[in-house]
Amino acid sequence: MTVQIAQRTLEDLGFADVLRALAHRCRTEPGRERALARPFLDTEEQVAESLELITEARRLAQEQFSLPLGGVTDLRGALELASKGGLLEPRQLIASAQLLFAFVRTREALEERQHVVPRLAAISRRLPMLEQLAVRIDRSFEADGEISDRASPELREARDRVRGLHRRIKGWLEEKLHDESFLPKLRENYYTIRNGRYVVPVVSNYRGEVPGIVHNASQTGQTLFVEPEGLVGMGNDLAIAQSVVTEEERRILQELTNLLGRESAKVLEGIAAVAELDEVEAAAVLAGDLRAHAPEFSGVNELMLLRLRHPRLVLRDTEVVPNDVEMKGEARAMVVSGPNAGGKTVTLTAVGLCALMLRAGLPIPAGEGSRMPLYRTVHSTVGDAQDLSQGLSTFSAHVVMLRDISLTVGKNSLVLIDEIAADTDPREGAAIAIAVLEELLTKGAVVLVTTHLEELKALAHLDPRFLNARVGFDAKKMAPTYKLQLGAAGASSAIEVASRMGLPEHICTRARDLAMNAGGALAKALAAAEEDRRKLQDELDRAKAAAEEAERLRAQLEEQKQQFERERKARLMRFNEEVAAASDQAATEVQELLKVLRAQSNEKAAAEARAQLLQRAEDANQRAKAARAELFQVEAPAPADLRVGAWVRHSGLNKDVEILELHGEQALVAAGIMKMRVSVSELSGSRVAKPKEAKFPERNKQVQQLQRAKAAAPEAVEATNYRCDVRGMRAEDALAELESFLDRGMRSGEESALIIHGHGTGALRQAIRDYLAASPYIRMFRPGENHEGGDGVTVVALRA
Numbered sequence: 001m002t003v004q005i006a007q008r009t010l011e012d013l014g015f016a017d018v019l020r021a022l023a024h025r026c027r028t029e030p031g032r033e034r035a036l037a038r039p040f041l042d043t044e045e046q047v048a049e050s051l052e053l054i055t056e057a058r059r060l061a062q063e064q065f066s067l068p069l070g071g072v073t074d075l076r077g078a079l080e081l082a083s084k085g086g087l088l089e090p091r092q093l094i095a096s097a098q099l100l101f102a103f104v105r106t107r108e109a110l111e112e113r114q115h116v117v118p119r120l121a122a123i124s125r126r127l128p129m130l131e132q133l134a135v136r137i138d139r140s141f142e143a144d145g146e147i148s149d150r151a152s153p154e155l156r157e158a159r160d161r162v163r164g165l166h167r168r169i170k171g172w173l174e175e176k177l178h179d180e181s182f183l184p185k186l187r188e189n190y191y192t193i194r195n196g197r198y199v200v201p202v203v204s205n206y207r208g209e210v211p212g213i214v215h216n217a218s219q220t221g222q223t224l225f226v227e228p229e230g231l232v233g234m235g236n237d238l239a240i241a242q243s244v245v246t247e248e249e250r251r252i253l254q255e256l257t258n259l260l261g262r263e264s265a266k267v268l269e270g271i272a273a274v275a276e277l278d279e280v281e282a283a284a285v286l287a288g289d290l291r292a293h294a295p296e297f298s299g300v301n302e303l304m305l306l307r308l309r310h311p312r313l314v315l316r317d318t319e320v321v322p323n324d325v326e327m328k329g330e331a332r333a334m335v336v337s338g339p340n341a342g343g344k345t346v347t348l349t350a351v352g353l354c355a356l357m358l359r360a361g362l363p364i365p366a367g368e369g370s371r372m373p374l375y376r377t378v379h380s381t382v383g384d385a386q387d388l389s390q391g392l393s394t395f396s397a398h399v400v401m402l403r404d405i406s407l408t409v410g411k412n413s414l415v416l417i418d419e420i421a422a423d424t425d426p427r428e429g430a431a432i433a434i435a436v437l438e439e440l441l442t443k444g445a446v447v448l449v450t451t452h453l454e455e456l457k458a459l460a461h462l463d464p465r466f467l468n469a470r471v472g473f474d475a476k477k478m479a480p481t482y483k484l485q486l487g488a489a490g491a492s493s494a495i496e497v498a499s500r501m502g503l504p505e506h507i508c509t510r511a512r513d514l515a516m517n518a519g520g521a522l523a524k525a526l527a528a529a530e531e532d533r534r535k536l537q538d539e540l541d542r543a544k545a546a547a548e549e550a551e552r553l554r555a556q557l558e559e560q561k562q563q564f565e566r567e568r569k570a571r572l573m574r575f576n577e578e579v580a581a582a583s584d585q586a587a588t589e590v591q592e593l594l595k596v597l598r599a600q601s602n603e604k605a606a607a608e609a610r611a612q613l614l615q616r617a618e619d620a621n622q623r624a625k626a627a628r629a630e631l632f633q634v635e636a637p638a639p640a641d642l643r644v645g646a647w648v649r650h651s652g653l654n655k656d657v658e659i660l661e662l663h664g665e666q667a668l669v670a671a672g673i674m675k676m677r678v679s680v681s682e683l684s685g686s687r688v689a690k691p692k693e694a695k696f697p698e699r700n701k702q703v704q705q706l707q708r709a710k711a712a713a714p715e716a717v718e719a720t721n722y723r724c725d726v727r728g729m730r731a732e733d734a735l736a737e738l739e740s741f742l743d744r745g746m747r748s749g750e751e752s753a754l755i756i757h758g759h760g761t762g763a764l765r766q767a768i769r770d771y772l773a774a775s776p777y778i779r780m781f782r783p784g785e786n787h788e789g790g791d792g793v794t795v796v797a798l799r800a
Contacts (some may be wrong), residue, residue: 003040003359004377008401012382012416013352014312018362021315025285029074030271031278038279040359044298046079046372049119051294056117057284065113067281068105072099072274072757079268082261091144093137093256096267100134103270106277126273128266131761137256138758139728143789150725151252159246169198169231174198176228185210187223196242197235197262199225266510283362289312295370296624303327303446307367311357314365316578322367323484325351330468333437333447333455336473337489343482344450345382345418347471351448352380373412375446379405379414393426411444420449420456428454441465447452457489520759557729577620642667648683659683723754730740731767738768742777745798754784755794766793774795 003296010016023035041047059327060066078092088096107127114121140151149156173191176182183189191198194215199443201223202210213232216225227235286292290311307322314320323349327334336344354364355375363368381401398421404416420436421429430453440447449456459466472483482515496757499505642648642659650657650669660675661668667680724741726734738755745753757764772781777798784793 002042005040006379007361009378009380010356012380013349013356013378015356017315018353018357022279022282022286022362025282026278027069027282028274028278028472030076030275034275034279035282038360040356041361044151045357046240047297047361047374051363053280054118054283054287054361054363055294056120057280058287059116060102060120060281061284061288065109067277067311068109069102069274069278071095071102072271072278073099074271075099076268077272078302079260079264082257083264085261086188086257087250088257088260090141090147092252093147093253093260094141097134097137098132098259098759099267099271100128101138101759101761102274104129104131104134106274107119108761120277123276123280127270128263130263130266133259133263134261135728135760138760140252140256143756143784143792144787145254147249150727152248154499155245155252157246158241161655162238162241162245164739165234165241169234169238172234173198173200182210182341192225194225196239197227198231199227202226249461269482279737287363290363290365292365293370294363295366295372297358297360297372297374298372300373302329302371303373304371305351305354305364305366306370308347308350308354308370309365310346310601311353313346321482323347323482324486325469326486327446327467330464332441332445332465333449333459334467334469335459335489336448336484337452337470343484344471346482347469347484348418348448348450349380349382352378352414355414375414376412377409378414378416378489379409380418381405382416382418395421399432399721402432406436406439406443409440409443409445413443413445415440415447416447417447417449420451420453422452426453427455429453430524433457437466460489509681511733552595557602607797642680642683650678651682651684656681720749721754722752723756723757726764726768727756727758727760729764733773734764735767738771742775742798746777750798752795752797755796756789757792757794759790759792765794771793 019038021038022038023032026032026035043049058476075092075096077566078088078096082088091587104127107124107129110117110121110124115380138396139149142148149159151714170191177186177189177191185202187201188293189489191200193199196751197215199630200210201218202225204217204222204224207214207224207226210226211229212226214226217223290309291314303326305325308325309320309322321343323343336347340345353374354366357364358372359374359378364372381398402420405417409415419528421433424432433449433451433453433456437447437449437456446755451457457468458469467486468489469484469486470488472485570707642662644659644662645647646659647656648669649655650660655671657669657671659667660670662680666677667679668675669683670678675800722745724738726737729737734757741755757767759765770780772778772794779797779799780795781796783791784795788795
């Protein structure tokens with residue numbers, strides 16, 4: 001059974017906007033046509049294949065790679081003409097050569113990456129490799145579109161004869177224009193061409209003195225344009241030679257057209273493959289713009305769309321509130337309620353549009369982990385269905401839509417109904433709505449419906465197949481939140497919306513009184529529940545604010561604690577340093593005392609006193625070092641894993657050192673050229689990273705030199721008549737010809753030259769420009785401008 005989507009559903013959901021967005025991202029006309037006609041896919045395998053192709057294209061986009069489709073034009077009409085033996089114009093043939101070159105570039109690029117994009121590479125194998133034909137066509141034309149002398153030896157010979165006759169005629173005329181006896185008979189001293197013949201402007205009074213053929217006259221008749229008798233023979237020869245050139249040019253065009261016509265079937269298949277590749281790449285770009293993902297769909301029965309955003313709103317660059325839409329377990333129908341303009345219809349159409357996009361093999365704007373069945377049919381009734389031409393009111397037309405939907409739905413159908421049975425008596429409308437929904441569920445459909453009817457909101461409490469959902473309304477701001485909340489029914493908040501829209505407050509107040517007194521039990525229960533929810537939300541907001549304040553105070557106290565600890569240990573370090581200084585002073589005094597003791601010959605007592613004092617000094621020094629190390633640990637914690645080669649901070653030296661060896665509690669470290677053994681307790685995390693030395697110290701100098709060179713670079717060189725044509729040659733032959741050409745140019749004193757290499761695949765152009773970049777003959781070079789031949793030529797300036 002094929003997928004069936006009614007035209008009304010496509011219009012309701014705006015699926016054409018998605019296709020237009022896809023076509024807008026295509027780069028070729030065949031690709032755009034394919035995108036606008038994108039079909040719905042019948043099988044899970046086809047949908048999976050389409051999504052895999054788009055995934056591969058997104059992989060290429062992440063690598064900043066774009067398909068080389070430059071030069072692809074829609075030549076289907078020209079190819080059909082060529083296949084029937086017609087004659088193509090030069091511009092069509094040139095475009096066909098560029099198309100064939102694009103086939104080659106695209107196929108080669110994808111085959112190089114076939115391990116990453118195997119499906120795209122498989123499509124590219126349908127592109128014909130007709131590079132030889134492309135070169136033949138490209139070589140037959142100049143950059144400006146004129147047929148080249150290289151197209152055939154006969155054309156070159158015929159054109160040489162034409163050029164020779166032009167020179168002879170001009171030479172004859174130059175002599176006549178310098179003849180003193182001939183000049184008075186001319187209106188002005190020049191010659192021109194009329195009707196393809198060389199003529200001179202003769203004063204009408206001297207017509208009899210200048211024998212020849214009159215080809216034209218001025219408006220006043222005072223000047224006659226005469227082909228002198230001596231030129232008539234050469235003029236006839238020139239006309240014949242030019243007709244030979246014209247006929248040979250036509251023969252060449254016909255020959256190239258026939259060559260292309262014989263390959264037209266392959267080229268048309270290549271255009272179809274390019275269109276498919278272009279559409280896949282455009283779908284990848286669209287998926288990136290929508291931040292879309294492919295949901296799980298194989299064997300899926302439940303609906304779970306995470307962080308769903310409406311595709312059309314995202315494409316309009318509108319700020320969209322993402323929502324989760326879930327129907328699990330027995331739930332098969334979602335009843336969405338809440339205020340007007342709160343997002344009920346947006347939720348409804350977003351789900352429907354995602355169902356259509358998935359069926360078309362496109363990722364949907366929902367988060368990873370989403371799940372969605374492949375619905376076989378999608379039905380919708382959104383908006384006013386009033387049909388005055390058939391005498392149907394809004395409600396009558398709505399009922400007709402419900403009738404048609406109930407007759408056609410079945411298992412694996414998705415039904416979307418906006419404001420079901422709204423335009424009639426609420427009690428009877430609710431009865432009709434419940435009966436229709438029960439019928440749809442009995443037939444196996446999945447239903448999303450929006451409503452303000454209280455009886456429908458109560459269904460979720462009576463039937464497990466129904467699930468309530470509501471769009472939020474901020475009572476403080478008196479505005480919708482556009483946030484979908486599952487499992488709860490929402491009040492319409494019509495009076496609040498009316499107040500926000502400017503309805504006078506006294507009218508709104510009276511309406512609230514009437515609504516509270518006239519509302520049914522369910523309406524009052526919903527209002528009470530909404531008031532409870534509002535109070536709970538207020539309490540939650542206060543609790544969140546208190547938690548944030550508590551966290552701020554905790555962070556502040558933690559900072560104060562750390563500051564206090566740093567100050568305490570700093571004071572302890574200063575104290576121990578003072579103790580160490582006192583110990584040093586005491587040691588000095590001991591030395592003086594020893595001198596006195598030695599003089600008294602009481603060496604034993606002196607030795608004991610010295611040992612005791614030195615021990616006291618050593619203890620004081622150790623306490624000072626420990627205090628400094630402990631202070632440092634507060635600001636820069638020690639590494640958890642000391643290892644050879646690591647850079648750490650030595651608290652005594654107050655500088656970074658490198659660990660060379662580790663032996664228990666001792667480490668051999670290096671500080672510059674100095675090495676020492678220290679205790680690991682003196683080592684801590686480095687405050688700063690090891691300074692990085694430049695690997696290439698000369699690079700900055702080179703950059704500065706390049707910048708100075710750019711600033712001093714000469715102005716761009718202009719094109720010249722001194723040119724070298726290497727189109728169609730192999731790179732080695734072309735470079736040999738170019739080298740000889742540049743030698744001749746340097747010897748003859750040429751200042752600039754034009755190298756014609758054609759577009760082709762770009763390999764010959766790159767080889768030539770690499771050679772020019774290294775040539776000592778070249779002062780500078782640049783690609784040609786559009787009027788010079790574009791990127792198919794290179795303009796160079798020779799060194800003086």
